[in-house]
Amino acid sequence: MQSALQKGGSRSESRLLSAILILALCLTLAPVLRLFIEGVTDQGAPSLSLVKSVLAQGSTLNALKHSLITAGLGTLVSVVLGAAFAFLVALTDLRAKAALVFCLMIPMMIPPQITALSWTQIMGPSSVLLKTLGIAPPLGAPQPLYSPEGIIFLLGIQHMSIIFLTLRAGLRAIPQEVVEAARISGARGFRTWRQVVMPLTLPSLAAGTAITFVTALGNFGIPAMLGIPAGYVTLPTLVYQKLAGMGTTVLGEVSVLAMLIGAVAIVGILVQRFFQGRQKLHLVGSTSRPLAIPLGSARLPVEILLWAVVFVILVLPMFGLLATSLVPAYGVPLRLDTMTLASWGEVLFRQPVTTRSFANSFSLALGAAAVLMMICLPLAWLMERHPTPLSRLFDSLLDLPYALPGVVLSIAMILLLIKLPFTDATLYGTIWIIFLAYLARFFAVMFRPVQASLKQLDPAMAEAAQSVGAGLFQRLRDVILPLSAPAAAAGAILVFLTAFNELTVSALLWSSGTETLGVVIFNLDDSGETAMASALAMTIVFVVMALMTLIQLFSRRFPKGVVPWQT
Amino acid sequence: MADIDITSLGKVFAGAPALQDITTRFEDGEFVALLGPSGCGKTTLLRLLAGFDMPSSGSIRIGARQVATATKMVPPEERNIGFVFQSYALWPHMSVRRNVSYPLEIRKLTKPEIAAQTDAALAATGLTDYADRMPSDLSGGQRQRVALARCLVSAPDAVLLDEPLANLDVALRASMQAVFTDFHKRTGATMVYVTHDQAEAMAMADRIAVMNQGLIQQFDTPQTLYERPKNRFVAEFVGRGTVVPVRAIEHNENQLHAHILGARIAVKSEAQSQVSHVCLRPENLTISETGDLRAKVARVTYLGGKYLLETVSSCGTRLLAETRAKFDVGAQLGLTITTPWAFSED
Ligand SMILES: Nc1ncnc2c1ncn2[C@@H]1O[C@H](COP(=O)(O)OP(=O)(O)OP(=O)(O)O)[C@@H](O)[C@H]1O
Ligand SMILES: [Mg+2]
Numbered sequence: 001m002q003s004a005l006q007k008g009g010s011r012s013e014s015r016l017l018s019a020i021l022i023l024a025l026c027l028t029l030a031p032v033l034r035l036f037i038e039g040v041t042d043q044g045a046p047s048l049s050l051v052k053s054v055l056a057q058g059s060t061l062n063a064l065k066h067s068l069i070t071a072g073l074g075t076l077v078s079v080v081l082g083a084a085f086a087f088l089v090a091l092t093d094l095r096a097k098a099a100l101v102f103c104l105m106i107p108m109m110i111p112p113q114i115t116a117l118s119w120t121q122i123m124g125p126s127s128v129l130l131k132t133l134g135i136a137p138p139l140g141a142p143q144p145l146y147s148p149e150g151i152i153f154l155l156g157i158q159h160m161s162i163i164f165l166t167l168r169a170g171l172r173a174i175p176q177e178v179v180e181a182a183r184i185s186g187a188r189g190f191r192t193w194r195q196v197v198m199p200l201t202l203p204s205l206a207a208g209t210a211i212t213f214v215t216a217l218g219n220f221g222i223p224a225m226l227g228i229p230a231g232y233v234t235l236p237t238l239v240y241q242k243l244a245g246m247g248t249t250v251l252g253e254v255s256v257l258a259m260l261i262g263a264v265a266i267v268g269i270l271v272q273r274f275f276q277g278r279q280k281l282h283l284v285g286s287t288s289r290p291l292a293i294p295l296g297s298a299r300l301p302v303e304i305l306l307w308a309v310v311f312v313i314l315v316l317p318m319f320g321l322l323a324t325s326l327v328p329a330y331g332v333p334l335r336l337d338t339m340t341l342a343s344w345g346e347v348l349f350r351q352p353v354t355t356r357s358f359a360n361s362f363s364l365a366l367g368a369a370a371v372l373m374m375i376c377l378p379l380a381w382l383m384e385r386h387p388t389p390l391s392r393l394f395d396s397l398l399d400l401p402y403a404l405p406g407v408v409l410s411i412a413m414i415l416l417l418i419k420l421p422f423t424d425a426t427l428y429g430t431i432w433i434i435f436l437a438y439l440a441r442f443f444a445v446m447f448r449p450v451q452a453s454l455k456q457l458d459p460a461m462a463e464a465a466q467s468v469g470a471g472l473f474q475r476l477r478d479v480i481l482p483l484s485a486p487a488a489a490a491g492a493i494l495v496f497l498t499a500f501n502e503l504t505v506s507a508l509l510w511s512s513g514t515e516t517l518g519v520v521i522f523n524l525d526d527s528g529e530t531a532m533a534s535a536l537a538m539t540i541v542f543v544v545m546a547l548m549t550l551i552q553l554f555s556r557r558f559p560k561g562v563v564p565w566q567t
Numbered sequence: 568m569a570d571i572d573i574t575s576l577g578k579v580f581a582g583a584p585a586l587q588d589i590t591t592r593f594e595d596g597e598f599v600a601l602l603g604p605s606g607c608g609k610t611t612l613l614r615l616l617a618g619f620d621m622p623s624s625g626s627i628r629i630g631a632r633q634v635a636t637a638t639k640m641v642p643p644e645e646r647n648i649g650f651v652f653q654s655y656a657l658w659p660h661m662s663v664r665r666n667v668s669y670p671l672e673i674r675k676l677t678k679p680e681i682a683a684q685t686d687a688a689l690a691a692t693g694l695t696d697y698a699d700r701m702p703s704d705l706s707g708g709q710r711q712r713v714a715l716a717r718c719l720v721s722a723p724d725a726v727l728l729d730e731p732l733a734n735l736d737v738a739l740r741a742s743m744q745a746v747f748t749d750f751h752k753r754t755g756a757t758m759v760y761v762t763h764d765q766a767e768a769m770a771m772a773d774r775i776a777v778m779n780q781g782l783i784q785q786f787d788t789p790q791t792l793y794e795r796p797k798n799r800f801v802a803e804f805v806g807r808g809t810v811v812p813v814r815a816i817e818h819n820e821n822q823l824h825a826h827i828l829g830a831r832i833a834v835k836s837e838a839q840s841q842v843s844h845v846c847l848r849p850e851n852l853t854i855s856e857t858g859d860l861r862a863k864v865a866r867v868t869y870l871g872g873k874y875l876l877e878t879v880s881s882c883g884t885r886l887l888a889e890t891r892a893k894f895d896v897g898a899q900l901g902l903t904i905t906t907p908w909a910f911s912e913d
Binding site: 011012458460461463464465466467468469470471474478479482483 | 617618619642643644645646647648649650652654656657658659660669670673674714717718721
């Protein structure tokens with residue numbers, strides 16, 4: 001307390017900091033703690049018997065094996081794709097880099113269940129697109145994506161942006177002089193890359209790989225859409241199946257499974273932190289000018305190749321999705337005379353479930369963005385001005401609910417809220433449990449951009465207001481809020497975007513009446529209503545692209561580090 | 568209007584003392600300059616006065632009010648003081664007029680009062696024509712004047728300024744010094760002005776507090792600081808000169824003689840004090856063939872209308888003299904020393 005007072009000298013600030021910090025701690029870290037306690041106790045007494053029995057089950061070990069295989073190999077695909085793009089974009093004189101970067105970010109922003117759905121629409125015997133083109137495999141042929149390979153491939157595409165972003169950030173931190181010095185001493189293209197650039201970027205590549213693995217491990221949409229039909233179960237889908245099949249009677253068992261995923265994820269997060277800490281060591285010099293090694297005559301072929309890849313992984317599946325959404329019944333080929341907007345009309349205006357889920361997802365996402373903005377803005381500012389041991393601890397842990405797989409957080413939330421303390425009330429089955437889970441999960445998405453912008457704010461701005469008599473709330477309202485508004489807006493749009501699309505958390509927390517868009521797409525596809533699922537998915541893709549364009553348009557006005565694809 | 572009383576004030580940052588046991592008093596309406604080398608604690612002292620930081624020990628009183636002790640303090644927003652930042656700290660999202668009127672909005676004045684007082688402050692700083700611009704569209708000097716107008720508008724009891732001119736070029740600095748002096752005359756507010764430019768401090772301040780290593784070494788008028796430094800640090804930091812040790816001392820009648828650099832010379836000092844060093848300023852040295860000391864010219868610098876000679880005496884001490892005539896490097900001179908200031912250094 002004393003040290004907190006010394007820096008800013010205002011008691012009201014310290015009091016407010018403590019209050020918001022406690023609120024934030026309860027929101028983000030209490031569920032994780034609750035889950036941990038559940039796993040190691042049995043009816044209140046410390047016990048590991050449940051852990052032992054769950055771990056001994058064949059299905060657990062099988063799912064663990066499947067999770068490790070798909071996440072591991074999927075990460076490998078991401079690394080190959082993402083690293084190739086990152087090196088070419090960051091180091092060479094390719095044209096239209098900004099457009100390329102923007103396109104590469106889209107797979108990350110499109111929810112995994114839609115990625116899976118769109119890819120199944122361009123492959124297999126009933127693909128509308130293939131039928132229209134007359135190249136569909138014969139009926140009865142298997143859908144090639146309903147397999148471990150399909151899961152691996154799509155996980156790889158889904159998460160290549162993560163590798164791309166971290167590696168590009170690492171490459172940008174390399175001072176141009178370092179590469180120039182190598183070239184002046186006679187090292188040529190490939191040699192410079194292998195002996196100078198590569199060693200310097202290994203830490204960021206390793207950090208990116210670790211976090212990609214953690215994300216792939218927690219992915220629910222892709223293994224659920226592709227693996228469940230094939231009977232190939234990973235840990236997140238196992239948890240889902242158990243909970244959907246037997247309800248909360250298996251809560252203890254699924255807690256153990258969630259802890260198992262969490263444990264593997266934490267290893268990954270620790271590896272990532274380790275390598276992140278080793279980045280940027282010994283790198284001094286200006287990084288103002290980006291590197292642009294001339295590709296010479298290879299430039300055009302390389303550009304064509306890169307855009308072709310973008311076309312295949314981004315545009316083609318979207319065409320598939322669009323084609324499916326425009327036919328009257330799944331499997332009918334798309335022709336001018338068969339084209340219809342019936343599915344669109346159905347999902348957008350007629351089906352009560354889909355319209356309800358629009359309202360649910362919209363209000364959940366908007367509410368989460370608004371509440372998180374109100375918490376994060378003052379909190380980030382106060383933590384910047386009064387660093388206390390508690391606030392530093394929180395700073396290092398607040399990413400956890402976002403980094404941990406969504407299944408883990410969902411189970412933790414159920415445990416925490418299924419029976420509220422001192423009452424018989426429960427939040428399980430209401431929309432509030434989803435809302436609280438969103439607040440916990442997307443806290444970091446809002447907090448980090450705001451924090452980045454406040455770090456760049458001159459503390460004299462607030463002090464000047466203080467010296468002319470402005471109290472704490474006046475300073476927050478008149479100075480801090482307007483000055484960090486762009487970052488807060490970007491953070492809010494990102495929260496909205498991610499929450500609007502989210503499936504993993506709500507898949508375990510929804511009940512009739514509280515469906516989210518992600519859940520509805522999954523259920524529609526599951527019950528064979530693929531055309532409607534596609535129409536709904538297409539709508540979401542448009543919303544995502546519109547919001548991303550909005551951020552992109554205003555990106556010049558945001559401080560550095562606020563827009564994730566412009567680090 | 569208020570005087571400022573500082574008692575045994577100390578501030579420790581993470582175990583390292585930045586200010587040690589400062590006791591002093593700034594009179595009501597006085598223009599005080601805080602002068603000292605980088606890192607001596609000037610900003611720290613100013614921020615304690617403003618209330619941005621809390622003292623580790625001691626206390627501060629402004630006017631009749633105790634504003635800070637090591638355990639309790641009045642927050643800055645309740646102290647009615649003005650603060651002018653080196654970085655100006657204008658709010659970039661508000662126009663010049665809104666920047667200036669904001670303190671009045673905080674004080675919940677009526678609309679017409681706010682307009683009238685804002686106009687007056689803008690006029691006083693010559694900013695009337697710029698009232699509707701954004702701070703980003705102003706030059707450095709104009710920004711500094713907005714900062715000043717913002718602090719003037721609420722009639723603070725005391726105004727604290729942290730190197731307000733450090734970001735401006737030399738010509739602009741001179742004209743802004745006039746703006747500050749005017750401002751002080753008009754408002755009569757107590758002003759504490761941090762600078763490490765001694766010419767600036769001498770030109771504006773009624774009294775200057777020379778600081779070093781977290782302590783006030785001497786707090787006096789500019790003339791006293793220059794002519795009667797209390798210790799070696801002040802003698803060397805303020806103005807040009809050389810401090811030399813005294814070998815022996817003779818008291819006779821009311822004249823004090825000291826043996827320095829192998830010569831016996833009449834000196835001035837505080838009444839009945841022990842002296843150990845003298846401060847030889849250029850004014851104390853005249854060039855004459857029959858001088859007490861022999862010296863050789865080591866460097867000549869043209870100061871405009873006169874030359875500064877850096878000479879080395881026969882015993883190896885570096886002495887500074889000023890002449891109208893030009894000497895060549897290597898020339899031999901005689902120097903006469905006339906009644907320098909002697910002080911005791913403990
Ligand atoms: N927030 C802080 N944390 C730790 N040490 C500090 C802090 N602020 C100042 N110091 C230390 O206190 C000492 C005095 O600093 P201060 O800023 O008062 O110097 P100054 O006289 O204003 O110097 P300058 O002329 O360079 O502005 C310095 O050694 C500085 O490193
Ligand atoms: Mg300073």
